[in-house]
Amino acid sequence: YRGVFSDYITVADYKRFKVHYWPCFSSTSKSKDFAISRSRRGEPNRGAFIFEIFVSQHNNPVTNVELPRSWSFYPSEQEVLLLPFFCF
Secondary structure (H helix, E strand, O other): OEEEEHHHOOHHHOOOOOOOEOOOOEEEEOOHHHHHHHHHOOOOOOOEEEEOOOOOOOOOOOOEEEOOHHHOOOHHHOEEEEOOOOEO
8 A cells, every 4th residue: 555645645636547657766565555545644634645556466577566564664554665757
């Protein structure tokens, strides 16, 4: 999951079943609750847009890196780093 503060995106740009990409490394989480919390930045009434991203374990070349919890500032985040230009 990747949570984004809703004021930072144009929702109409993201249509279901349409291919998108981000041109940089993107931090995502296996925890939907964590993604929602981070996107709202501690303000529970703030709007959040949540991307649910599915990654195949068989991608070649590799498109993501599951980081060890010991590498994360937020170990409960269960961070997965998406490589630049990962298509979703």
